Amino acid sequence: MKAGLVYTGTREIENGWVHVRHGEIIEVGSGPPPHAGEVVDEPNCVAMPGLVNAHDHMYQWATRGYVADGTLFEWLRALYPVWARIDADTVRVAARAAMARLLLSGCTLSTDHHYVFPHGRQGIFEALVDAARELGLRFHPCRGSMSLGESKGGLPPDSVVEDEDAILAHTEAMIDRYHDSKGGSMCRVVVAPCSPFSVTPQLMRDSADLARRHHVRLHTHLAETLDEERFCLEKFGRRPVELMEDLGWVGEDVWYAHGIHLSDAEVDRIAEVKTGIAHCPSSNMRLGAGACRVEDLVRAGARVGLGVDGAASNEDANLAMEAHQALLLARVRSASPRALDARTAWRLATRGGAECLGRDDCGTLEPGKCADIACFRVDDLAHAGIEDLVAGLALAPPARAQTVVVDGRVVVRGGRLLTADEDEVARDIAATSRRLAG
Numbered sequence: 001m002k003a004g005l006v007y008t009g010t011r012e013i014e015n016g017w018v019h020v021r022h023g024e025i026i027e028v029g030s031g032p033p034p035h036a037g038e039v040v041d042e043p044n045c046v047a048m049p050g051l052v053n054a055h056d057h058m059y060q061w062a063t064r065g066y067v068a069d070g071t072l073f074e075w076l077r078a079l080y081p082v083w084a085r086i087d088a089d090t091v092r093v094a095a096r097a098a099m100a101r102l103l104l105s106g107c108t109l110s111t112d113h114h115y116v117f118p119h120g121r122q123g124i125f126e127a128l129v130d131a132a133r134e135l136g137l138r139f140h141p142c143r144g145s146m147s148l149g150e151s152k153g154g155l156p157p158d159s160v161v162e163d164e165d166a167i168l169a170h171t172e173a174m175i176d177r178y179h180d181s182k183g184g185s186m187c188r189v190v191v192a193p194c195s196p197f198s199v200t201p202q203l204m205r206d207s208a209d210l211a212r213r214h215h216v217r218l219h220t221h222l223a224e225t226l227d228e229e230r231f232c233l234e235k236f237g238r239r240p241v242e243l244m245e246d247l248g249w250v251g252e253d254v255w256y257a258h259g260i261h262l263s264d265a266e267v268d269r270i271a272e273v274k275t276g277i278a279h280c281p282s283s284n285m286r287l288g289a290g291a292c293r294v295e296d297l298v299r300a301g302a303r304v305g306l307g308v309d310g311a312a313s314n315e316d317a318n319l320a321m322e323a324h325q326a327l328l329l330a331r332v333r334s335a336s337p338r339a340l341d342a343r344t345a346w347r348l349a350t351r352g353g354a355e356c357l358g359r360d361d362c363g364t365l366e367p368g369k370c371a372d373i374a375c376f377r378v379d380d381l382a383h384a385g386i387e388d389l390v391a392g393l394a395l396a397p398p399a400r401a402q403t404v405v406v407d408g409r410v411v412v413r414g415g416r417l418l419t420a421d422e423d424e425v426a427r428d429i430a431a432t433s434r435r436l437a438g
Helices: 058-063 072-083 088-104 124-135 164-178 201-214 226-236 240-247 264-272 281-286 294-300 319-334 342-356 389-395 422-437
Strands: 002-007 012-021 024-030 041-049 051-053 107-114 138-145 190-193 217-222 254-258 276-279 303-306 373-377 403-406 409-413
Touching: 002 389, 012 041, 041 342, 041 389, 051 303, 051 319, 051 342, 058 072, 058 088, 058 107, 058 422, 072 226, 088 107, 088 124, 088 403, 088 409, 088 422, 107 124, 107 190, 107 217, 107 373, 107 403, 124 138, 124 164, 138 164, 164 201, 190 201, 201 217, 201 240, 217 240, 226 240, 240 264, 264 294, 276 342, 281 319, 294 303, 294 319, 294 342, 303 319, 303 342, 319 342, 319 389, 342 389
Parallel strands: 002 041, 051 107, 107 138, 138 190, 190 217, 217 254, 254 276, 276 303
Antiparallel strands: 002 012, 012 024, 041 373, 373 403, 403 409
16 A cells, blocks of 8 residues: 555654555555555555544434434434334344445444344344445444333333343353454454443443453443433432442443543543543534543543444444544633644544554554555545645545555445445435334
8 A cells, every 4th residue: 555645643654655464564664665466556645544433323324314403312212212123134234334434434443332122133233243244344343232121210112121131141142153352353242231321230230240251342321411410310329430430340441432421530530440432522512412521531541532423313424524523522622722633633533442442453554453544535625735634634524535445455445435335325224214214
């Protein structure tokens, strides 16, 4: 791979190249490149580490545009009955759409937090993994869960909650079937109860025990809204982060989605225990949930990545846009243009997300790392003439990547997806969305 500028995540190399063999970066440099069987030459692009999506709900591509002006709890109450109708085919079609859009935005590694398993619907988790294999996306599927229905004081309707023993048994089966802990792995399974208001404390504890027994990671939503904070205080007498401490949900193997409503002490504590935060700026703004204290978390040394969140609260899955949104939202929250700079925003979108997901083999372009690369044009109308190319890509986020390489395989070329027909994917998701809407 040759590019006009190679941004490794730590340095910038003009007229640089990245030499790849068997899915691994073996050398990065400038000047005449080494001999290679295939050369991808993008002289008008910046090549950077593939972007990392640290939080998503891919099934929501089938329910975009609902409750356009609702709060999180209003939005959830309206959508839970619709989500109760999903099946494996819905999830497959929605996942293909989400993954296609992610790849086209330069994302090479994504998680997906799937927690809706309607009664009697088989093959949902399997559909997610199959879609990632087909499209060529490095994937960390989360086996999510909901067990605390309305009849027991939770938020979700009883029709979409599961028996806790069944949740744990299926989660363990999915780990046994799909989790690959080796370096360069294309699939790793995560244990991920949905949230403090949709599962019991006992399921949180049992899930943590299961994950640590199998050496896999833990993920959940936390501190997203003030409604959630009030729920935790009223039901458990604890703030959300305090509740996580009580349940054993802290440490290097845990990352939370959102982390908006944190106190100063909680910011410091999250950094101290090396728990990650997946910041989802577009979703947080769409739902009016608040603004994550990204600049404070970064300053404290916390692990912070970026997520697109579900497409029902974002309507898109463009990781480059999330870097842009994170940059601007941090500056608005702090009333300072120095709150977050462009290169830190790109670090959140690459190495920061990889750290949340526990990947030390992704997130930068260095020898020994996975050959995951995103190339963005800088000679197009949006970027031509901007001297600082890396800052320009954050300030004017590209609509799509020019070239994307995952595990050494070119999956996007000339701004077009090579592993699926984009028009067919769009037709399928449109038809599925209409069917689900009834």
